[in-house]
Amino acid sequence: MSAAAGTGAKRPARRGIVLALALAALVVAVFVGANAHLVYVAVTSQPDCVPHAKEVGIDGAPLRAARSAC
Template sequence: MTAGNMPSTRTVKWVLIGLAAATFVGANAHLVYVAIASQPACVEHIKERGQRPAEFRAAAAAC
């Protein structure tokens, strides 16, 4: 390659900024999709108030 064919550093910086922004937006879109599309399975939990201090129950049972 000759010096005339090389992209300028300004162009390279903007391409890298664009790639970083696209990666950021894509990752966040994926997280939103997974949060909306996934439905966790029902898990056994305490339905009544526990006797020991560390026993907690679900705020509202989903199933």
């Protein structure tokens, strides 16, 4: 009878460990997926051109873009 009681006591502990590992795996998967999406968007997006001064001091702008992509 003690053997049956011993296996019954181990089962909830195993279930808790499995649940904790599954939850940890889910958190890691969401974290990796979010970072992968962030890298994908950063690499594939190209910002639109905005009007800016092409030369220093034109249109009252003291600064200009370092290198224009437009």
